[in-house]
Amino acid sequence: MIIKRRRLKQTHSLEERLAKDTAQLLQQTKLLPDGAAKEHLMKRIQQNEAAVHVCELLRSPQFQPAK
Template sequence: MRRRVKQTRSLEERMAEQAAKLKAMADQLPAGAERESLLKRARIVETGAHLGDWLNSPGLRQSD
């Protein structure tokens, strides 16, 4: 049986928090591949956090 978890924060909030954590981790590292990898992951997570906003934007709404 699959265990269900009730989320108290939205997916966007959790993704934004994850992006902030990744950036903070990257800030602790010297320039290099590992730092760039963390920053890339942070950008990807930030993009995902904003997808809902983009999908609900007036420009994407179907006209009647």
């Protein structure tokens, strides 16, 4: 039996999706008391910000193929 992978066409850019996720995570952290759950959300926020930074670097002219 072959399991086919579900493929989705993204309608929003990765940066937009990460920004939306980061905003939601920030809202959640405001509601949580200090502790492990809040630390986990803060780590995800940092990871999202790092991913956006990497995307920006890859789109810079320095990393574009020569024409």
